[in-house]
Amino acid sequence: MDRVIKKKKWTAKKLLTIGGVAALVLLLVASYYFTSGKSRLNVDTERITISEIKKGPFQVSIPVNGTVLPIKSIYLDAQEGGRVEEKYVEDGAIMKAGDPILRLSNTDLQLSMVSQETNVYNLLTQMQISRNAAQQNTVTKLNQMADVNSAYKEAERIYNLNKHLYEQKAIGLQEFKKAENDYNYQVERKKLTERILTQDSVSNAQQVAQAKQSYEGSENMLNVMRKKVGDLIVRAPVDGQLTSLDAEIGENKNKGGRLGQIDVLSGFKVRVDVDEHYLSRVYTGLMGDFSFADSTYKLKITKVYSALANGRFQVDMQFVGAIPKGIRRGQTLQIRLALSDETQAILLPRGGFFQQTGGNWIFKVSEDGKTAYKVDIQLGGQNPDFYEVLQGLKVGDKVVTSSYETYGTMQELVLKK
Known part of the structure; x- marks a missing residue:
């Protein structure tokens, strides 16, 4: 006897078909979602x-890096060339103004000074000889003047006497005229002697002045030479720390050559590199700040160097208010440089x-x-x-x-x- 078999409503094939259609629809929807809009x-x-x-x-501010430098650095250059004979201190020494740093030798300069000294001494001797001669000549002229005055007075006395006698008819005209001529001669002689004595005094004064001027000029030259020889001992110009000393015993240094520098330790400044893009916006007076040891410190631009190098320029900044304790030369600081007001x-x-x-x-x-x-x-x-x-x-x-x-x-x- 046949049995009726019921047809299944959800077959595996049907489920797979429905699933495939659904997946296709979702794919289309996702594709539309991600490819449209x-x-x-x-x-x-x-x-x-x-x-x-x-x-x-x-x-508005920009981050910049700055290097701590001494407030002032004074370069040591060789005032005179020479050979390094002795070093009194080493690099890094703390110096007082006038302390010797090193000694140079220069034979030519020292010989020139000796020659100049000899010249000055010769001029001094010559000036003394000239002065003595002038004084002797003046004495001679004064003695001559005394003789002239004596002769003049005698001629004047005889003239006055003979004039009186002539008026009294006691002497003849010829004797009177002789006395008158002698008197007139002595008057002219006295005038001439006085003129010569005056000119001689003026000439002596001029010679003494010229000799003195020549001597003083030579003495000044000698002082200059002595100073040049004294400059062979290089000394610290100010109080500070000697840095970058570049000299070894036996080394020859040319005139004007760099020997080192003295860093003044009374304070610090910060040398900052800034991008050239900000050159027109950076000027003296702008402020900046940085953090150091959990505290914030302020800086102010005091000088702008407009020269460009590798697309950057430099400015100098000084501390405003407190200076961080423990800060050192050469230390790098990260600074925030303000370009506008707050x-x-x-x-x-x-x-x-x-x-x-x-x-x-x-x-x-x-x-x-x-x-x-x-x-x-x-x-x-x-x-x-x-x-x-x-x-x-x-x-x-x-x-x-x-x-x-x-x-x-x-x-x-x-x-x-």
Whole structure:
């Protein structure tokens, strides 16, 4: 007897067919989802940095490196060339002004000084001889003047006497005329002798003055030579520390050659390298600060060196207020150099996103925190911590500030925890 077999409603073939159709539909839907509209990428929130936009004090600044230097360095150059004969101290010694550092020898210079000394002594001897001769000549002239005065007075006496006698008819005219002629002769002789004595005095004074001037000139030259010989002993010009001493016994040093330097230890300055891009914005008076031993210290630009080298220029900064204890010459400081005054601004924390976006756009997190999408932004100034937001974001917004290097051309990020 035949038995009726019931037909199964869900066969394996039917289930496989339905499953295949469903998978195809899902594939099509997924394909449409990921190939149409916005491209999306799943990201793990633990591997990215999400920052909040805030408002606060902002100052445009740049990070720069500075090297600590003495407040003043005085270079030691050889005033005269010579051979290094003796070193009194070594590099690094603490010096007082006038302390000897090293001694040079220069035979030619020393011989020149001896020759000049001989010349001065000869001039002095010659001047003394000339002075004695002038004095002797003056004495002779004075004796002659005394004789002339005596003869003049005698002629005057006889003339006056004969004149009186002639008027009394006691003597003849010839005797009177002879007395008158003798008197007139002695008058002219006296005038001439007085003139010669005056000229002689003037001439003697001029000779003495010229001899004195020549002697003083030679003596000044001798003093210069003595100073040049004295400069063969190199001395510290100020109190400080001797550094960079470059001299060895037996070595020849040329005139003007660098021997070392003296660092004044009364204070420090900081020599800073700045990118040439900021040359027009950096000037004396700008402030900077740095951290040292858990404290912050301030610096001020006191000098700008506009010369460029390898795309950078240098400035000198001095401490404002306290100087850090324990700071040393040659130490490197990381300084934040302010290029503007402090203002209130909308702040975007710095991050790796800037390398891919150039600051033109950023991924902004949605209000539900599940996605982040592109938004255009406009940034202003910057400092080592923040960018100044001009447009595109407001206080309270959250953005992805970590690197976008692996995001490619994605338009939206799906945030997964």
